[in-house]
Amino acid sequence: MSAGTDARQAAQDTGPAWGRLSGRLVLVNLAILAAPVATLAAALAANGGRANLQILITLGSLFSTFLVVCGISLMRLFTTRYRVTDERIEMRSGLFFRSHRSAPIERIRSVDLTANPVHRLFGLTTVRIGTGDQGSTAGRRLELEGIATADAAELRRRLVAARDAARGRQLPADQDGPICELDWSWLRYGPLTVWGVGGVFLVAGSVYRTLHEMHVDPLKLGVVKDVEARFGSVPLWFGILVALLIVVVFGTVGATAVYIENWSGYQLRREDGGMLLVRRGLLVTRSVSIEERRLRGVELVEAIPLRWAGGARTNAIASGLGDREDNRRRRALTPPAPRAQALRVAAEVLAQDPGARSGSATATGAGLMAGDGLTAHPRVALRRRTNRALTAVLLIAAVPLGLGLWLGPALLVTAGVTAVVLLPVAVALARDAYRALGHAVRGRYLVARSGTFARRTVALQRDGIIGWRVSRSVFQRRAGLLTLGATTAAGEGIYQVRDLPVGAGLLLAEEAVPGLLAPFVERVEGAAGVSVR
Amino acid sequence: MENNHVVRLRPPRHRVEPRAIGWWTLQASLFALPLPITFGILCLTIAPTRTFFGWATLIALLPGLLYMGVMPVWRYRVHRWETTDDAVYAASGWLWQHWRVVPLSRVQTVDTLRGPLQQLFGLSGVTVTTASASGAVKIKGLDHQVAGDLVERLTRSAQAAPQGAEQDAT
Numbered sequence: 001m002s003a004g005t006d007a008r009q010a011a012q013d014t015g016p017a018w019g020r021l022s023g024r025l026v027l028v029n030l031a032i033l034a035a036p037v038a039t040l041a042a043a044l045a046a047n048g049g050r051a052n053l054q055i056l057i058t059l060g061s062l063f064s065t066f067l068v069v070c071g072i073s074l075m076r077l078f079t080t081r082y083r084v085t086d087e088r089i090e091m092r093s094g095l096f097f098r099s100h101r102s103a104p105i106e107r108i109r110s111v112d113l114t115a116n117p118v119h120r121l122f123g124l125t126t127v128r129i130g131t132g133d134q135g136s137t138a139g140r141r142l143e144l145e146g147i148a149t150a151d152a153a154e155l156r157r158r159l160v161a162a163r164d165a166a167r168g169r170q171l172p173a174d175q176d177g178p179i180c181e182l183d184w185s186w187l188r189y190g191p192l193t194v195w196g197v198g199g200v201f202l203v204a205g206s207v208y209r210t211l212h213e214m215h216v217d218p219l220k221l222g223v224v225k226d227v228e229a230r231f232g233s234v235p236l237w238f239g240i241l242v243a244l245l246i247v248v249v250f251g252t253v254g255a256t257a258v259y260i261e262n263w264s265g266y267q268l269r270r271e272d273g274g275m276l277l278v279r280r281g282l283l284v285t286r287s288v289s290i291e292e293r294r295l296r297g298v299e300l301v302e303a304i305p306l307r308w309a310g311g312a313r314t315n316a317i318a319s320g321l322g323d324r325e326d327n328r329r330r331r332a333l334t335p336p337a338p339r340a341q342a343l344r345v346a347a348e349v350l351a352q353d354p355g356a357r358s359g360s361a362t363a364t365g366a367g368l369m370a371g372d373g374l375t376a377h378p379r380v381a382l383r384r385r386t387n388r389a390l391t392a393v394l395l396i397a398a399v400p401l402g403l404g405l406w407l408g409p410a411l412l413v414t415a416g417v418t419a420v421v422l423l424p425v426a427v428a429l430a431r432d433a434y435r436a437l438g439h440a441v442r443g444r445y446l447v448a449r450s451g452t453f454a455r456r457t458v459a460l461q462r463d464g465i466i467g468w469r470v471s472r473s474v475f476q477r478r479a480g481l482l483t484l485g486a487t488t489a490a491g492e493g494i495y496q497v498r499d500l501p502v503g504a505g506l507l508l509a510e511e512a513v514p515g516l517l518a519p520f521v522e523r524v525e526g527a528a529g530v531s532v533r
Numbered sequence: 534m535e536n537n538h539v540v541r542l543r544p545p546r547h548r549v550e551p552r553a554i555g556w557w558t559l560q561a562s563l564f565a566l567p568l569p570i571t572f573g574i575l576c577l578t579i580a581p582t583r584t585f586f587g588w589a590t591l592i593a594l595l596p597g598l599l600y601m602g603v604m605p606v607w608r609y610r611v612h613r614w615e616t617t618d619d620a621v622y623a624a625s626g627w628l629w630q631h632w633r634v635v636p637l638s639r640v641q642t643v644d645t646l647r648g649p650l651q652q653l654f655g656l657s658g659v660t661v662t663t664a665s666a667s668g669a670v671k672i673k674g675l676d677h678q679v680a681g682d683l684v685e686r687l688t689r690s691a692q693a694a695p696q697g698a699e700q701d702a703t
Binding site: 502507521522 | 540542545619629630631632636639663665667668670
């Protein structure tokens, strides 16, 4: 490094003082050694305190790991600095590969605070600062790992304040309490999430695998043998029933635990400077901030068991939440909660939107996402869904049918029973899927609903639509339907209104974003049926 | 219901190059032919399995040939594009067809892409991206010259158009 750069750095250093990471970070990093150290201690104890060569080698490698970890964390500790000036947030790090990242304050999109259990043990927090880069990767993101929790909160407050000052925005002192907080009675929705029964199989599978890797065959363990012997003497249906019961019980417990870990201390509030702040988590605390300026809408998700219990989740549709995966992790606005609550949160989150306030009455309030008043889709859409469901049943029943023709008549009966049992279920699902279809233009929003396993209601700002994608499959072309996709910079990138009649779809596009699709729409004279290609 | 049929999306003005049919056929053959060729070779070389691999070759070959015969021509009839002063409009697909519209004010980048197969036929593809992860318009199978002109025109008019794209990007 030349004298010139040093001098320039010195000149730059006249700003506010640089902040550092907390010294406790070293302890956190050493915590990764806890598991091997414990194993070693156990091995020593088992060996009666005598150290053989194996243990000495392990000790040696542990010691060198200790040195490396210490070295790295000390280096990180001494080289990482950050500061907030009036215009920029700056961060320096690295000894051999020095990096100096800085971002203009007004470009900051989000400031997230997260703390994993080890961090929390030592009172530390990781601060992630999201800036404008499209698809900002880990390398380009500003991330400060291991700041004292109080400092982190202070840093976050300063960043938001400085950013609003830089943008010349007057802060509306809008601290009128949180929009939504966790109500522990919502815990009843916990078991109704996907983590329920599926989770049990996941856990059982990974336990079996781990044991298998350790060359322990769980099927040969004494306990299992014992259970097997008992089960051998009871009827099969009883065994299946008991197994099912066990799975359901474990699933319920697991899903509830996941709910508690994810949503303890949940709070959604509006921070000054137009930020929505979601805070949640028991062991891993997460704090996600979403800039209201980047909010393009809200999505209401009602997955099937949750819907039956009258519950729903709410997601934000916002740009600047990172790539698709980041976005899915960070977009949640509410936990699975009563539907009315979810609707209220959706309405309140969008209410601050200046355009919505001046819009008509339906554009604000819980009416925005409400199901009543959505335009239904034509009956042809129901036929498509029924056909699809019947095809699925046929394919499922075809497996035992094919095997039956080959192996014998017992499987033919199975095929018949499968088809008879699945048929009403499939038809019911198809009807439900059809009933879910609906769309409307309400004030500044395009509202669309679809889906049966997870019914999604999307309210997307019409200003946020930056293009159309009209799709038609062979069947849709025959039935005179189209699927209208609104592309947007936020959320999933595209939100679709499925199976609209051609005319209604094109009208909807024109109503939502006037003038964009119109130049490419033509009027067809003559017979109606011919015009639809 | 009759009213619904009175309006429709009109096909974009320009077709892609007819050479694209050749390109798509070649592309399809890379998918469709290796399997029947393998079966065919096995059929010819291993005498005892002749009947089995003979049928296998036939079963693998027929859908492949059908795909190679139908898909490129069908695509050629569908794939079209046009630009106006305000927007890019393109149609693509065959069984599933897509019509995409992107206003020039939202265009972020305009790229050309020439794969090795496209180069063989003297073709280029143009990709127009927006801030949306799913919003890109891809126009494939254009003549080099046409693609170059299109990119230049789009870049110029995207710069001239009032910027909405910037707001989405930052």
